[in-house]
Amino acid sequence: MAPPTSQRTPLRRISHGSLFALSRSGAYPDAPHGLGFIEPAMSEFVDEAESLQVNLETMKNLSDSLATFNESFASWLYVMQMNSLTTDWSQAPTNASFVLAKERAERNAIAALEAAKAAKAAQYAREAEKAAAAAADKTTMTAVSEMETTFVGNTTTNVSGPSTKVVKKKVAKPKLxxxxxxxxxxxxxxxxxxxxxxxxxxxxxxxxxxxxxxxxxxxxxxxxxxxxxxxxxxxxxxxxxxxxxxxxxxxxxxxxxxxxxxxxxxxxxxxxxxxxxx
CATH class of the missing domain: 1.10.10.10 (Winged helix-like DNA-binding domain superfamily/Winged helix DNA-binding domain)
Structure with a gap:
Protein backbone atom coordinates (compact mmCIF):
# COMPACT_ATOMS: atom_id res chain seq x y z
CA MET A 1 0.00 0.00 0.00
CA ALA A 2 1.44 3.35 -0.97
CA PRO A 3 1.96 5.85 1.85
CA PRO A 4 -0.51 8.76 1.92
CA THR A 5 0.72 11.90 0.34
CA SER A 6 0.94 14.97 2.60
CA GLN A 7 -1.08 18.02 1.77
CA ARG A 8 1.00 20.83 0.35
CA THR A 9 0.13 24.43 -0.31
CA PRO A 10 0.03 25.04 -4.02
CA LEU A 11 2.57 27.43 -5.40
CA ARG A 12 1.26 30.83 -6.19
CA ARG A 13 1.81 32.37 -9.55
CA ILE A 14 4.23 35.22 -9.68
CA SER A 15 2.22 38.41 -9.87
CA HIS A 16 2.83 40.86 -12.61
CA GLY A 17 4.12 43.41 -10.11
CA SER A 18 6.75 41.19 -8.56
CA LEU A 19 10.42 42.03 -8.47
CA PHE A 20 11.24 39.29 -10.91
CA ALA A 21 8.66 40.57 -13.37
CA LEU A 22 9.96 44.09 -12.98
CA SER A 23 13.49 42.86 -13.56
CA ARG A 24 12.46 41.06 -16.71
CA SER A 25 10.01 43.61 -17.93
CA GLY A 26 10.69 45.44 -21.12
CA ALA A 27 9.37 48.62 -19.62
CA TYR A 28 12.52 48.90 -17.53
CA PRO A 29 15.34 48.03 -19.91
CA ASP A 30 17.95 49.59 -17.62
CA ALA A 31 16.95 47.43 -14.59
CA PRO A 32 19.90 45.45 -13.16
CA HIS A 33 20.05 41.76 -13.88
CA GLY A 34 19.15 39.31 -11.17
CA LEU A 35 18.91 40.75 -7.59
CA GLY A 36 21.14 43.70 -8.27
CA PHE A 37 18.15 46.04 -8.34
CA ILE A 38 17.46 45.30 -4.66
CA GLU A 39 20.59 47.13 -3.50
CA PRO A 40 19.26 50.74 -3.88
CA ALA A 41 15.91 49.72 -2.36
CA MET A 42 17.64 48.09 0.61
CA SER A 43 19.89 51.17 1.09
CA GLU A 44 16.82 53.40 1.22
CA PHE A 45 15.15 50.93 3.57
CA VAL A 46 18.18 50.94 5.89
CA ASP A 47 18.18 54.76 6.01
CA GLU A 48 14.48 54.83 6.91
CA ALA A 49 15.01 52.11 9.52
CA GLU A 50 17.81 54.14 11.10
CA SER A 51 15.59 57.23 11.15
CA LEU A 52 12.82 55.19 12.78
CA GLN A 53 15.27 53.88 15.37
CA VAL A 54 16.47 57.41 16.17
CA ASN A 55 12.86 58.60 16.56
CA LEU A 56 12.00 55.67 18.79
CA GLU A 57 15.05 56.31 20.96
CA THR A 58 14.04 59.99 21.21
CA MET A 59 10.52 58.97 22.28
CA LYS A 60 11.98 56.55 24.82
CA ASN A 61 14.14 59.32 26.28
CA LEU A 62 11.10 61.60 26.45
CA SER A 63 9.10 58.86 28.16
CA ASP A 64 11.95 58.33 30.66
CA SER A 65 12.08 62.08 31.36
CA LEU A 66 8.32 62.22 31.91
CA ALA A 67 8.47 59.20 34.18
CA THR A 68 11.25 60.82 36.23
CA PHE A 69 9.33 64.11 36.48
CA ASN A 70 6.11 62.33 37.47
CA GLU A 71 7.89 60.38 40.15
CA SER A 72 9.61 63.50 41.52
CA PHE A 73 6.43 65.59 41.42
CA ALA A 74 4.42 62.83 43.11
CA SER A 75 7.08 62.56 45.80
CA TRP A 76 6.95 66.33 46.36
CA LEU A 77 3.15 66.27 46.66
CA TYR A 78 3.34 63.40 49.12
CA VAL A 79 5.95 65.21 51.21
CA MET A 80 3.81 68.40 51.26
CA GLN A 81 0.76 66.42 52.36
CA MET A 82 2.68 64.69 55.12
CA ASN A 83 4.15 68.03 56.18
CA SER A 84 0.70 69.62 56.41
CA LEU A 85 -0.51 66.72 58.55
CA THR A 86 2.45 66.69 60.91
CA THR A 87 3.47 70.37 61.20
CA ASP A 88 1.73 72.80 63.60
CA TRP A 89 1.27 76.26 62.15
CA SER A 90 1.54 78.40 65.27
CA GLN A 91 0.39 81.58 63.49
CA ALA A 92 -2.70 80.03 61.90
CA PRO A 93 -6.01 81.10 63.59
CA THR A 94 -7.84 78.47 65.61
CA ASN A 95 -11.20 78.39 67.35
CA ALA A 96 -9.56 79.79 70.48
CA SER A 97 -8.24 82.72 68.43
CA PHE A 98 -11.76 83.69 67.35
CA VAL A 99 -13.03 83.38 70.94
CA LEU A 100 -10.19 85.60 72.20
CA ALA A 101 -10.88 88.15 69.45
CA LYS A 102 -14.57 88.28 70.43
CA GLU A 103 -13.71 88.72 74.11
CA ARG A 104 -11.19 91.45 73.23
CA ALA A 105 -13.83 93.28 71.20
CA GLU A 106 -16.31 93.05 74.09
CA ARG A 107 -13.72 94.38 76.55
CA ASN A 108 -12.92 97.27 74.23
CA ALA A 109 -16.62 98.09 73.86
CA ILE A 110 -17.14 98.02 77.65
CA ALA A 111 -14.07 100.19 78.21
CA ALA A 112 -15.29 102.70 75.61
CA LEU A 113 -18.74 102.76 77.24
CA GLU A 114 -17.26 103.30 80.71
CA ALA A 115 -15.03 106.07 79.38
CA ALA A 116 -18.06 107.74 77.78
CA LYS A 117 -20.01 107.45 81.05
CA ALA A 118 -17.08 108.88 83.01
CA ALA A 119 -16.77 111.79 80.59
CA LYS A 120 -20.51 112.42 80.78
CA ALA A 121 -20.46 112.28 84.58
CA ALA A 122 -17.53 114.71 84.65
CA GLN A 123 -19.43 117.05 82.34
CA TYR A 124 -22.51 116.86 84.56
CA ALA A 125 -20.35 117.57 87.62
CA ARG A 126 -18.85 120.63 85.94
CA GLU A 127 -22.31 121.85 84.96
CA ALA A 128 -23.53 121.29 88.51
CA GLU A 129 -20.60 123.27 89.91
CA LYS A 130 -21.34 126.09 87.48
CA ALA A 131 -25.02 126.02 88.42
CA ALA A 132 -24.17 126.04 92.12
CA ALA A 133 -21.78 128.95 91.63
CA ALA A 134 -24.42 130.83 89.64
CA ALA A 135 -27.00 130.13 92.35
CA ALA A 136 -24.59 131.36 95.02
CA ASP A 137 -23.93 134.55 93.05
CA LYS A 138 -27.65 135.05 92.57
CA THR A 139 -28.27 134.60 96.30
CA THR A 140 -25.53 137.10 97.12
CA MET A 141 -26.94 139.63 94.67
CA THR A 142 -30.46 139.14 96.09
CA ALA A 143 -29.23 139.73 99.66
CA VAL A 144 -27.40 142.86 98.58
CA SER A 145 -30.48 144.11 96.76
CA GLU A 146 -32.63 143.50 99.84
CA MET A 147 -30.18 145.43 102.00
CA GLU A 148 -30.15 148.32 99.52
CA THR A 149 -33.94 148.34 99.34
CA THR A 150 -34.25 148.36 103.14
CA PHE A 151 -31.71 151.16 103.39
CA VAL A 152 -33.54 153.24 100.78
CA GLY A 153 -36.91 152.67 102.44
CA ASN A 154 -35.65 153.78 105.85
CA THR A 155 -33.80 156.89 104.59
CA THR A 156 -35.61 160.20 103.97
CA THR A 157 -34.56 162.04 100.84
CA ASN A 158 -35.74 165.03 98.88
CA VAL A 159 -37.12 162.75 96.18
CA SER A 160 -40.88 162.75 96.37
CA GLY A 161 -42.57 159.37 96.80
CA PRO A 162 -41.28 156.07 98.15
CA SER A 163 -38.97 153.76 96.24
CA THR A 164 -40.75 151.66 93.62
CA LYS A 165 -38.22 148.80 93.63
CA VAL A 166 -39.85 145.48 94.57
CA VAL A 167 -37.88 142.49 95.75
CA LYS A 168 -39.36 139.05 95.06
CA LYS A 169 -39.37 136.80 98.06
CA LYS A 170 -39.01 133.08 97.80
CA VAL A 171 -42.33 131.38 98.38
CA ALA A 172 -42.05 128.76 101.09
CA LYS A 173 -43.24 125.27 100.31
CA PRO A 174 -46.60 124.59 102.00
CA LYS A 175 -46.35 122.20 104.87
CA LEU A 176 -48.07 118.85 104.62
Missing part, protein backbone atom coordinates in the same frame (compact mmCIF):
# COMPACT_ATOMS: atom_id res chain seq x y z
CA UNK A 177 -50.46 117.49 107.15
CA UNK A 178 -49.80 114.27 108.98
CA UNK A 179 -52.20 112.40 106.71
CA UNK A 180 -50.61 113.84 103.56
CA UNK A 181 -47.15 112.96 104.87
CA UNK A 182 -48.28 109.39 105.50
CA UNK A 183 -49.84 109.07 102.05
CA UNK A 184 -46.73 110.51 100.43
CA UNK A 185 -44.49 108.17 102.41
CA UNK A 186 -46.59 105.19 101.28
CA UNK A 187 -46.45 106.32 97.66
CA UNK A 188 -42.68 106.83 97.83
CA UNK A 189 -42.28 103.37 99.38
CA UNK A 190 -44.38 101.88 96.59
CA UNK A 191 -42.17 103.55 93.99
CA UNK A 192 -38.98 102.41 95.75
CA UNK A 193 -40.17 98.80 95.85
CA UNK A 194 -40.73 98.85 92.07
CA UNK A 195 -37.13 99.95 91.41
CA UNK A 196 -34.03 97.73 91.12
CA UNK A 197 -32.52 96.21 94.25
CA UNK A 198 -29.73 98.77 94.55
CA UNK A 199 -32.31 101.50 95.36
CA UNK A 200 -34.00 99.52 98.19
CA UNK A 201 -31.49 100.10 100.95
CA UNK A 202 -34.00 100.02 103.83
CA UNK A 203 -32.12 97.55 106.05
CA UNK A 204 -28.89 99.00 107.50
CA UNK A 205 -27.58 95.56 108.47
CA UNK A 206 -27.75 94.10 104.99
CA UNK A 207 -26.85 97.05 102.72
CA UNK A 208 -23.63 99.10 102.56
CA UNK A 209 -23.67 102.86 103.23
CA UNK A 210 -23.43 103.63 99.49
CA UNK A 211 -26.77 101.86 98.90
CA UNK A 212 -28.33 103.68 101.86
CA UNK A 213 -27.19 107.00 100.34
CA UNK A 214 -28.61 105.95 96.97
CA UNK A 215 -32.01 105.31 98.55
CA UNK A 216 -31.98 108.72 100.22
CA UNK A 217 -31.02 110.33 96.93
CA UNK A 218 -33.86 108.51 95.17
CA UNK A 219 -36.34 109.70 97.83
CA UNK A 220 -35.15 113.29 97.38
CA UNK A 221 -35.57 113.04 93.60
CA UNK A 222 -39.04 111.53 93.95
CA UNK A 223 -40.14 114.24 96.39
CA UNK A 224 -38.82 116.93 94.06
CA UNK A 225 -40.71 115.43 91.11
CA UNK A 226 -43.92 115.10 93.15
CA UNK A 227 -43.74 118.74 94.33
CA UNK A 228 -43.18 120.05 90.80
CA UNK A 229 -46.25 121.37 89.00
CA UNK A 230 -44.56 121.08 85.58
CA UNK A 231 -41.59 119.40 83.97
CA UNK A 232 -38.21 119.69 85.65
CA UNK A 233 -34.69 119.72 84.30
CA UNK A 234 -31.86 117.74 85.82
CA UNK A 235 -30.28 120.84 87.30
CA UNK A 236 -33.53 121.64 89.14
CA UNK A 237 -33.04 118.52 91.26
CA UNK A 238 -29.31 118.92 91.94
CA UNK A 239 -28.35 119.73 95.54
CA UNK A 240 -24.61 119.97 95.89
CA UNK A 241 -22.90 118.24 97.68
CA UNK A 242 -25.59 115.87 99.00
CA UNK A 243 -27.21 115.20 95.64
CA UNK A 244 -24.77 115.63 92.69
CA UNK A 245 -25.88 115.69 89.12
CA UNK A 246 -24.50 112.23 88.32
CA UNK A 247 -26.60 110.68 91.11
CA UNK A 248 -29.70 112.60 89.96
CA UNK A 249 -29.17 111.32 86.43
CA UNK A 250 -28.89 107.73 87.69
CA UNK A 251 -32.11 108.03 89.70
CA UNK A 252 -34.00 109.56 86.79
CA UNK A 253 -32.83 106.78 84.45
CA UNK A 254 -34.22 104.16 86.86
CA UNK A 255 -37.54 106.04 87.14
CA UNK A 256 -37.84 106.43 83.37
CA UNK A 257 -37.16 102.71 82.84
CA UNK A 258 -40.07 101.90 85.23
CA UNK A 259 -42.25 104.50 83.41
CA UNK A 260 -42.76 106.41 86.64
CA UNK A 261 -41.20 109.50 85.08
CA UNK A 262 -41.62 110.55 81.45
CA UNK A 263 -39.00 112.34 79.37
CA UNK A 264 -40.05 115.15 77.05
CA UNK A 265 -37.79 116.82 74.51
CA UNK A 266 -40.45 118.42 72.31
CA UNK A 267 -39.53 121.98 73.33
CA UNK A 268 -35.82 121.51 72.67
CA UNK A 269 -35.05 121.20 76.39
CA UNK A 270 -35.04 117.83 78.14
CA UNK A 271 -37.74 117.87 80.81
CA UNK A 272 -38.92 115.16 83.19
CA UNK A 273 -42.62 114.82 84.11
CA UNK A 274 -43.98 112.86 87.08
CA UNK A 275 -46.49 110.12 86.25
CA UNK A 276 -46.49 108.03 89.41
CA UNK A 277 -46.49 104.30 90.02
CA UNK A 278 -49.20 102.26 88.31
Missing amino acids: TAREKKERSMEIEKVILSLPLEFRGNDPTSYPPSVQNLRRNMESVIEGMMDAKKGLKILDLVKVPDLPQARVNKCLIALVNRKIVRKDNSTGTLLYHWQGAN
Whole structure:
Protein backbone atom coordinates (compact mmCIF):
# COMPACT_ATOMS: atom_id res chain seq x y z
CA MET A 1 0.00 0.00 0.00
CA ALA A 2 1.44 3.35 -0.97
CA PRO A 3 1.96 5.85 1.85
CA PRO A 4 -0.51 8.76 1.92
CA THR A 5 0.72 11.90 0.34
CA SER A 6 0.94 14.97 2.60
CA GLN A 7 -1.08 18.02 1.77
CA ARG A 8 1.00 20.83 0.35
CA THR A 9 0.13 24.43 -0.31
CA PRO A 10 0.03 25.04 -4.02
CA LEU A 11 2.57 27.43 -5.40
CA ARG A 12 1.26 30.83 -6.19
CA ARG A 13 1.81 32.37 -9.55
CA ILE A 14 4.23 35.22 -9.68
CA SER A 15 2.22 38.41 -9.87
CA HIS A 16 2.83 40.86 -12.61
CA GLY A 17 4.12 43.41 -10.11
CA SER A 18 6.75 41.19 -8.56
CA LEU A 19 10.42 42.03 -8.47
CA PHE A 20 11.24 39.29 -10.91
CA ALA A 21 8.66 40.57 -13.37
CA LEU A 22 9.96 44.09 -12.98
CA SER A 23 13.49 42.86 -13.56
CA ARG A 24 12.46 41.06 -16.71
CA SER A 25 10.01 43.61 -17.93
CA GLY A 26 10.69 45.44 -21.12
CA ALA A 27 9.37 48.62 -19.62
CA TYR A 28 12.52 48.90 -17.53
CA PRO A 29 15.34 48.03 -19.91
CA ASP A 30 17.95 49.59 -17.62
CA ALA A 31 16.95 47.43 -14.59
CA PRO A 32 19.90 45.45 -13.16
CA HIS A 33 20.05 41.76 -13.88
CA GLY A 34 19.15 39.31 -11.17
CA LEU A 35 18.91 40.75 -7.59
CA GLY A 36 21.14 43.70 -8.27
CA PHE A 37 18.15 46.04 -8.34
CA ILE A 38 17.46 45.30 -4.66
CA GLU A 39 20.59 47.13 -3.50
CA PRO A 40 19.26 50.74 -3.88
CA ALA A 41 15.91 49.72 -2.36
CA MET A 42 17.64 48.09 0.61
CA SER A 43 19.89 51.17 1.09
CA GLU A 44 16.82 53.40 1.22
CA PHE A 45 15.15 50.93 3.57
CA VAL A 46 18.18 50.94 5.89
CA ASP A 47 18.18 54.76 6.01
CA GLU A 48 14.48 54.83 6.91
CA ALA A 49 15.01 52.11 9.52
CA GLU A 50 17.81 54.14 11.10
CA SER A 51 15.59 57.23 11.15
CA LEU A 52 12.82 55.19 12.78
CA GLN A 53 15.27 53.88 15.37
CA VAL A 54 16.47 57.41 16.17
CA ASN A 55 12.86 58.60 16.56
CA LEU A 56 12.00 55.67 18.79
CA GLU A 57 15.05 56.31 20.96
CA THR A 58 14.04 59.99 21.21
CA MET A 59 10.52 58.97 22.28
CA LYS A 60 11.98 56.55 24.82
CA ASN A 61 14.14 59.32 26.28
CA LEU A 62 11.10 61.60 26.45
CA SER A 63 9.10 58.86 28.16
CA ASP A 64 11.95 58.33 30.66
CA SER A 65 12.08 62.08 31.36
CA LEU A 66 8.32 62.22 31.91
CA ALA A 67 8.47 59.20 34.18
CA THR A 68 11.25 60.82 36.23
CA PHE A 69 9.33 64.11 36.48
CA ASN A 70 6.11 62.33 37.47
CA GLU A 71 7.89 60.38 40.15
CA SER A 72 9.61 63.50 41.52
CA PHE A 73 6.43 65.59 41.42
CA ALA A 74 4.42 62.83 43.11
CA SER A 75 7.08 62.56 45.80
CA TRP A 76 6.95 66.33 46.36
CA LEU A 77 3.15 66.27 46.66
CA TYR A 78 3.34 63.40 49.12
CA VAL A 79 5.95 65.21 51.21
CA MET A 80 3.81 68.40 51.26
CA GLN A 81 0.76 66.42 52.36
CA MET A 82 2.68 64.69 55.12
CA ASN A 83 4.15 68.03 56.18
CA SER A 84 0.70 69.62 56.41
CA LEU A 85 -0.51 66.72 58.55
CA THR A 86 2.45 66.69 60.91
CA THR A 87 3.47 70.37 61.20
CA ASP A 88 1.73 72.80 63.60
CA TRP A 89 1.27 76.26 62.15
CA SER A 90 1.54 78.40 65.27
CA GLN A 91 0.39 81.58 63.49
CA ALA A 92 -2.70 80.03 61.90
CA PRO A 93 -6.01 81.10 63.59
CA THR A 94 -7.84 78.47 65.61
CA ASN A 95 -11.20 78.39 67.35
CA ALA A 96 -9.56 79.79 70.48
CA SER A 97 -8.24 82.72 68.43
CA PHE A 98 -11.76 83.69 67.35
CA VAL A 99 -13.03 83.38 70.94
CA LEU A 100 -10.19 85.60 72.20
CA ALA A 101 -10.88 88.15 69.45
CA LYS A 102 -14.57 88.28 70.43
CA GLU A 103 -13.71 88.72 74.11
CA ARG A 104 -11.19 91.45 73.23
CA ALA A 105 -13.83 93.28 71.20
CA GLU A 106 -16.31 93.05 74.09
CA ARG A 107 -13.72 94.38 76.55
CA ASN A 108 -12.92 97.27 74.23
CA ALA A 109 -16.62 98.09 73.86
CA ILE A 110 -17.14 98.02 77.65
CA ALA A 111 -14.07 100.19 78.21
CA ALA A 112 -15.29 102.70 75.61
CA LEU A 113 -18.74 102.76 77.24
CA GLU A 114 -17.26 103.30 80.71
CA ALA A 115 -15.03 106.07 79.38
CA ALA A 116 -18.06 107.74 77.78
CA LYS A 117 -20.01 107.45 81.05
CA ALA A 118 -17.08 108.88 83.01
CA ALA A 119 -16.77 111.79 80.59
CA LYS A 120 -20.51 112.42 80.78
CA ALA A 121 -20.46 112.28 84.58
CA ALA A 122 -17.53 114.71 84.65
CA GLN A 123 -19.43 117.05 82.34
CA TYR A 124 -22.51 116.86 84.56
CA ALA A 125 -20.35 117.57 87.62
CA ARG A 126 -18.85 120.63 85.94
CA GLU A 127 -22.31 121.85 84.96
CA ALA A 128 -23.53 121.29 88.51
CA GLU A 129 -20.60 123.27 89.91
CA LYS A 130 -21.34 126.09 87.48
CA ALA A 131 -25.02 126.02 88.42
CA ALA A 132 -24.17 126.04 92.12
CA ALA A 133 -21.78 128.95 91.63
CA ALA A 134 -24.42 130.83 89.64
CA ALA A 135 -27.00 130.13 92.35
CA ALA A 136 -24.59 131.36 95.02
CA ASP A 137 -23.93 134.55 93.05
CA LYS A 138 -27.65 135.05 92.57
CA THR A 139 -28.27 134.60 96.30
CA THR A 140 -25.53 137.10 97.12
CA MET A 141 -26.94 139.63 94.67
CA THR A 142 -30.46 139.14 96.09
CA ALA A 143 -29.23 139.73 99.66
CA VAL A 144 -27.40 142.86 98.58
CA SER A 145 -30.48 144.11 96.76
CA GLU A 146 -32.63 143.50 99.84
CA MET A 147 -30.18 145.43 102.00
CA GLU A 148 -30.15 148.32 99.52
CA THR A 149 -33.94 148.34 99.34
CA THR A 150 -34.25 148.36 103.14
CA PHE A 151 -31.71 151.16 103.39
CA VAL A 152 -33.54 153.24 100.78
CA GLY A 153 -36.91 152.67 102.44
CA ASN A 154 -35.65 153.78 105.85
CA THR A 155 -33.80 156.89 104.59
CA THR A 156 -35.61 160.20 103.97
CA THR A 157 -34.56 162.04 100.84
CA ASN A 158 -35.74 165.03 98.88
CA VAL A 159 -37.12 162.75 96.18
CA SER A 160 -40.88 162.75 96.37
CA GLY A 161 -42.57 159.37 96.80
CA PRO A 162 -41.28 156.07 98.15
CA SER A 163 -38.97 153.76 96.24
CA THR A 164 -40.75 151.66 93.62
CA LYS A 165 -38.22 148.80 93.63
CA VAL A 166 -39.85 145.48 94.57
CA VAL A 167 -37.88 142.49 95.75
CA LYS A 168 -39.36 139.05 95.06
CA LYS A 169 -39.37 136.80 98.06
CA LYS A 170 -39.01 133.08 97.80
CA VAL A 171 -42.33 131.38 98.38
CA ALA A 172 -42.05 128.76 101.09
CA LYS A 173 -43.24 125.27 100.31
CA PRO A 174 -46.60 124.59 102.00
CA LYS A 175 -46.35 122.20 104.87
CA LEU A 176 -48.07 118.85 104.62
CA THR A 177 -50.46 117.49 107.15
CA ALA A 178 -49.80 114.27 108.98
CA ARG A 179 -52.20 112.40 106.71
CA GLU A 180 -50.61 113.84 103.56
CA LYS A 181 -47.15 112.96 104.87
CA LYS A 182 -48.28 109.39 105.50
CA GLU A 183 -49.84 109.07 102.05
CA ARG A 184 -46.73 110.51 100.43
CA SER A 185 -44.49 108.17 102.41
CA MET A 186 -46.59 105.19 101.28
CA GLU A 187 -46.45 106.32 97.66
CA ILE A 188 -42.68 106.83 97.83
CA GLU A 189 -42.28 103.37 99.38
CA LYS A 190 -44.38 101.88 96.59
CA VAL A 191 -42.17 103.55 93.99
CA ILE A 192 -38.98 102.41 95.75
CA LEU A 193 -40.17 98.80 95.85
CA SER A 194 -40.73 98.85 92.07
CA LEU A 195 -37.13 99.95 91.41
CA PRO A 196 -34.03 97.73 91.12
CA LEU A 197 -32.52 96.21 94.25
CA GLU A 198 -29.73 98.77 94.55
CA PHE A 199 -32.31 101.50 95.36
CA ARG A 200 -34.00 99.52 98.19
CA GLY A 201 -31.49 100.10 100.95
CA ASN A 202 -34.00 100.02 103.83
CA ASP A 203 -32.12 97.55 106.05
CA PRO A 204 -28.89 99.00 107.50
CA THR A 205 -27.58 95.56 108.47
CA SER A 206 -27.75 94.10 104.99
CA TYR A 207 -26.85 97.05 102.72
CA PRO A 208 -23.63 99.10 102.56
CA PRO A 209 -23.67 102.86 103.23
CA SER A 210 -23.43 103.63 99.49
CA VAL A 211 -26.77 101.86 98.90
CA GLN A 212 -28.33 103.68 101.86
CA ASN A 213 -27.19 107.00 100.34
CA LEU A 214 -28.61 105.95 96.97
CA ARG A 215 -32.01 105.31 98.55
CA ARG A 216 -31.98 108.72 100.22
CA ASN A 217 -31.02 110.33 96.93
CA MET A 218 -33.86 108.51 95.17
CA GLU A 219 -36.34 109.70 97.83
CA SER A 220 -35.15 113.29 97.38
CA VAL A 221 -35.57 113.04 93.60
CA ILE A 222 -39.04 111.53 93.95
CA GLU A 223 -40.14 114.24 96.39
CA GLY A 224 -38.82 116.93 94.06
CA MET A 225 -40.71 115.43 91.11
CA MET A 226 -43.92 115.10 93.15
CA ASP A 227 -43.74 118.74 94.33
CA ALA A 228 -43.18 120.05 90.80
CA LYS A 229 -46.25 121.37 89.00
CA LYS A 230 -44.56 121.08 85.58
CA GLY A 231 -41.59 119.40 83.97
CA LEU A 232 -38.21 119.69 85.65
CA LYS A 233 -34.69 119.72 84.30
CA ILE A 234 -31.86 117.74 85.82
CA LEU A 235 -30.28 120.84 87.30
CA ASP A 236 -33.53 121.64 89.14
CA LEU A 237 -33.04 118.52 91.26
CA VAL A 238 -29.31 118.92 91.94
CA LYS A 239 -28.35 119.73 95.54
CA VAL A 240 -24.61 119.97 95.89
CA PRO A 241 -22.90 118.24 97.68
CA ASP A 242 -25.59 115.87 99.00
CA LEU A 243 -27.21 115.20 95.64
CA PRO A 244 -24.77 115.63 92.69
CA GLN A 245 -25.88 115.69 89.12
CA ALA A 246 -24.50 112.23 88.32
CA ARG A 247 -26.60 110.68 91.11
CA VAL A 248 -29.70 112.60 89.96
CA ASN A 249 -29.17 111.32 86.43
CA LYS A 250 -28.89 107.73 87.69
CA CYS A 251 -32.11 108.03 89.70
CA LEU A 252 -34.00 109.56 86.79
CA ILE A 253 -32.83 106.78 84.45
CA ALA A 254 -34.22 104.16 86.86
CA LEU A 255 -37.54 106.04 87.14
CA VAL A 256 -37.84 106.43 83.37
CA ASN A 257 -37.16 102.71 82.84
CA ARG A 258 -40.07 101.90 85.23
CA LYS A 259 -42.25 104.50 83.41
CA ILE A 260 -42.76 106.41 86.64
CA VAL A 261 -41.20 109.50 85.08
CA ARG A 262 -41.62 110.55 81.45
CA LYS A 263 -39.00 112.34 79.37
CA ASP A 264 -40.05 115.15 77.05
CA ASN A 265 -37.79 116.82 74.51
CA SER A 266 -40.45 118.42 72.31
CA THR A 267 -39.53 121.98 73.33
CA GLY A 268 -35.82 121.51 72.67
CA THR A 269 -35.05 121.20 76.39
CA LEU A 270 -35.04 117.83 78.14
CA LEU A 271 -37.74 117.87 80.81
CA TYR A 272 -38.92 115.16 83.19
CA HIS A 273 -42.62 114.82 84.11
CA TRP A 274 -43.98 112.86 87.08
CA GLN A 275 -46.49 110.12 86.25
CA GLY A 276 -46.49 108.03 89.41
CA ALA A 277 -46.49 104.30 90.02
CA ASN A 278 -49.20 102.26 88.31
